[in-house]
Amino acid sequence: MTAVGVRGAGPRRVGLRTIGLPRPVAARVVVTGLATTQRVVAAIGSLLAAAIVVDALVAVDALAAAPLLVTPFIGVGMLALVLLWRPTVLTAGLYLLGGAVFSVAVPVLILDSAPELESTGPYLFNRIATALCLVGAIGGRALSGVLWTALAFIVAQASVSIGLTLAEATVRTGLGPLIVATIAVAAYTTLAIAQRQTERRLAVLTATAAEQSEVDRRRSLELRAAAVVHDTILADLALIARSRGPLEPRTAEVLDEHLQTLASTTVADPEPAAPRSGSALGAALLELAREYQWSGVRVDVSGIELLPESMASRARHALLGAARAALDNVVEHAGTDRAELVAGARGDAVSVLIVDDGRGFAADEVAEDRLGLRTSVTQRIEQVGGSVRVWSGPEGTTVMLTVPRGEGAR
Template identity: 50%
Template sequence: MAVFETPRPVAAAAIVHGLAAAQRLIVVLGLLFGALTIADLLAARSHGEYTTLVIAPVLAVSLLALVLLWRPTLFTASLFLAGGAVSSVAVITLGLTVDPGFAEPGPFALNRTATALVLVGALHGSAVSGMVWSTAGLIVAYGSLAVGLAAGGGAAEPGWGPLLIFIVSFLAYGILALAQRRARLATPALENALASLERAERQRALELRSAAVVHDTVLADLAVVAASTGPLSDRARERFVADLDLIRSSSVREPSGTRPVSTEFGAALLELAHDFQWTGVRVEVSGAEMLARPVEARVADALLAAARAALDNVARHSGAERADLVVGERSGVVSLLVVDDGRGFDPDAVPADRLGLTTAIRGRVENVGGSVRIWAGEDGTTVMLTAPMREDAR
């Protein structure tokens, strides 16, 4: 079973997206309920013939909220606030014109449309944007209430509804903003320290192994020479030659035939992330510690080179301040994701002669039997590199 650890920034952005979507859905349902309440109120006061006229602006805001829920962009959010402000003024003015007691026994019917504006929600998975848009919604809400009351000639109070909803929304996004900030500022110091310690331990183990080889060959051979009183025998010479061949083939480096994903490949990913700290892009690595199967050196080199090329594109073109490397494996296949939250792009619009995507990424991975998939949009880009952990498994 593939095991992927969701990167902290990605998880935080998903929570923000979920909260914003929930707010917009609440707006739609709340306004529909508000329209029914206003209709009931007008019918009870014998003004049923004006029901359609008064609730039409409420339904219009509900429609704008659906558009914002479907496509949350700067344009649709601005349209929601602008259209909501006009609709709020229209509801108050029409309601007070039809019935001067429209705000009795309380301001529920009067400020319902304005209250919905506070729940405009965050954009692009940023909790800070949620705080900003909630504040803008509160300002627009009370502005529309003031204009509507002035136009309708009413002396009713605007009510506390928009402010109370704003406080809840602002606090929720504030908590998420703190969590996102901590996730961004938290450097992988512990992971780097553990990786450095693992590399040092492996290096020391290899040095000890090399020292043991020297002890078992050179020192033993010298002892034989020192103890000899005459010419060396042919058998001793053959042993010395074999020992010299063994020493020449020995190295303090790990064998390059296979590389454990959980150690050397994971350490290589951490080193790759460290290399990009000077580019202005902070790279975090997730999932390497969950893997234990060996990956062939050529496959590992291809994945690392393709990941470096993808991160180069992040640093040069995306405008993102961070990226995530997420690695996992299943049934002998290793997958490496490069995720950023910057400006997306259209992979189909990239010219075929551009070497960065065609050769540096796709070509390298496909040469070892792998494949590349790319998802890009307004919230960022995800590049998924997949390859068999051994070439002979293709």
């Protein structure tokens, strides 16, 4: 998978080749892409609807009213572009509120200027209502797309009904908003189910990998214990069985050495609580996530079972320090209560991603006196030959830290 970023500030990259984004991040990109497409369609569709209204006015010889009647369609198109530029809860609410006002105004204005257009049915009157149903998801979660679409449909139907009532016309809302809302809800529901299944499968795979790691560890202990028994106890018993009479001094000395060896050594894992992922980096990342449990931000960790068992100590410490600084930024600036820490490795590169769905920022516009991103994150990683990539926008921020694995202690 090719690394893909959300809209916002461009990626910063130094040195190392890219690593594909993990599934949780890719799912957010898919949802964001669908929402972006909806808003583009809403903007273009509103302008096309304005052209249709002009054509209808020409047919009934009421073209003089065109400037006033196309204003609501252009207005909702502009709101769609604002939502496209900065998709936040505030702009989405403004889009629905402004769109509702325009939707109420359309039948009132059209039927006041050209009453004969009532016979054309609800098609001209529900164009803005249909555009409202393309509000899209906010925050990169598919479930938010379902909720916002349902809210938009309610607002759309109500606004058309109110507008036709005020115009003293027959209330017919038409099928346009219903069809668009149904398709959008179906798409986001499918994505939500896929996201949920992916998260469940990832949890199962993580648990399975941890269980297999534990089984392998126990098997290793059993083999080491069997080797000790074979090389010492069984050999000593066989030596005693072959002896006649008192043991020779040398034999007794060997037996004594073996007893001292058994008394001073163990086949048990010297660190039974070591990271089940098999790596010191994995244990440190889990511990790092636990440190933030009282910060107000829950940090979900995944992928540590895929980390290498060993890597250069200097690179590991740089990765941990930069990850901590990135999480500090989430706590202080993102305005969210949840973050994801996703680890992975490919070839000689080890990567950690910190993902949040809070308010983003423009990396190129960070003030010079703000040293967190430049010094605590970027400079720390670059000093060990690694790279930092940042994607940020209204849907959240993703920071990818990549370092060469190198050689060294665990």
